[in-house]
Amino acid sequence: MTFRKRHEFFINGDWVQAAEAPTIEMLNPATEQSIGSIAAGDENVVNAAVAAAKEALPQFSSTSVAERKELLQSILSVYRKRRDEIAHAIMQELGAPRHLAYGSQTAAGESHLDGFLQALGTYKFEETLMNGDLVVREPIGVCGLITPWNWPINQIALKVLPALAAGCTMVLKPSEFTPFNAMLYADILSEAGVPKGVFNLVNGEGPVAGAALSRHPDVAMMSFTGSVRAGAAVSKDAADGVKKVALELGGKSPNLVFADADVDDAVKRGVRQMFNNTGQSCNAPSRMLVEQSIYDRAKEVALKTAEQQEVGNPDDAGRHMGPLVNHIQFDRVQELIKTGMDEGATLLCGGLGKPEGINEGYYVKPTIFVDVRNDMRIAQEEIFGPVLCMIPFEDEQQAIAIANDTEFGLSAYVQTKDEEKAMRVARQLQAGMVHINGSGMAPGSPFGGYKKSGIGREGGTFGLEEFLEVKTITRPKETN
Structure with a gap:
């Protein structure tokens, strides 16, 4: 089995080598043998990634819906070409059987793209209410995305794609247990033409890199999938900044x-x-x-x-x-x-x-x-x-x-x-x-739950709206 050292982070459109960062060894859960290692980012790395996203925000947030739809279509094309690479990584690092890794685990990366493309095709970013006021939906800003290991590409797609569709920039911290498929996804986004700084990736542990992302004053929104305990920690870290938090947590269905x-x-x-x-x-x-x-x-x-x-x-x-x-x-x-x-x-x-x-x-x-x-x-x-x-x-x-x-x-x-x-x-x-x-x-139906299963919804129009702010513009009304 190939041993892969990926001691780098994807920041501002390039892979940046980690400088004296601690490393996390990756084991194949089927054999308990090493398949590689990653660098664990800290607050400084998160700061650099957020700074890149913040700098890219003004230009990317002003792109048209047509431009962002074209970008998603480009991502879909590249993803299809490299889907087997993603599947192989998931099979190795998660231990998902071949039929699952090459099937529904990676199929989600395509189906969610279809769902968000459909949403973009019909969504009204501006509408005039019956009372005459104008409602405008705008990208919320720099987003922090934290994804789990159990359905890695599924959850990455459910966060990255609507953020892009909305016109947001972002920093992704994937699970430290399944990082390789996320790093491949970063390459896919780059190959598809996602502008520099719009998407950034920092590997690391939740209490370190995840907490630094949740607390960062320039991050406008956190979207997290994982355990109730970790979701509560993200909410607490985000509370001082009064930022929006979307959570997809556990279940006992x-x-x-x-x-x-x-x-x-x-x-x-x-x-x-x-x-x-x-x-x-x-x-x-x-x-x-x-x-x-x-x-x-x-x-x-x-x-x-x-x-x-x-x-x-x-x-x-x-x-x-x-x-x-x-x-x-x-x-x-x-x-x-x-x-x-x-x-x-x-x-x-x-x-x-x-x-x-x-x-x-x-x-x-x-x-x-x-x-x-x-x-x-x-x-x-x-x-x-x-x-x-x-x-x-x-x-x-x-x-x-x-x-x-x-x-x-x-x-x-x-x-x-x-x-x-x-x-x-x-x-x-x-x-x-x-x-x-x-x-x-x-694809496109809202995924999410009641009670401690989370806050908000993912997928299609509902997932897109999580990454948008609503602005009301009033104008003088005509009088008779």
């Missing part, structure tokens, strides 16, 4: 399976969705709520589906599950599995330790707990691993009550053949997104 659903199909789909990306998705359907009359059948289907779930090398072909991203995540998932066992939940399959025959890498067993109570820690905390909790319910109202009994509110899933019931339940669920019978979101 309920999947309501009613007796009138296609039980086998619904349960099988729910289990597979939970194990996708090794459970490292904020919108994973981690709580499967099953109507009591079909609970035994659901457990049978869930067990059979889990037993068919293969675990293996990300580089191999097939639809198997890869490792967790690092030892921190491995230890956390193990600790929560033990907690579930100690709390009295029944272990249907999986459990502690690595899968049989696997001795290296941060692999975990696909795990399902049944007879879970919603007040258990495993039902309330985001585990962020392939661990499913199955909870029985008696009727529709109890299902809704259990579903909403969480501090999160990102996604929810409803399985029933009764369309009227599906919509009735969906309207009562406290979640930013509700998926009925396996439906998925189209």
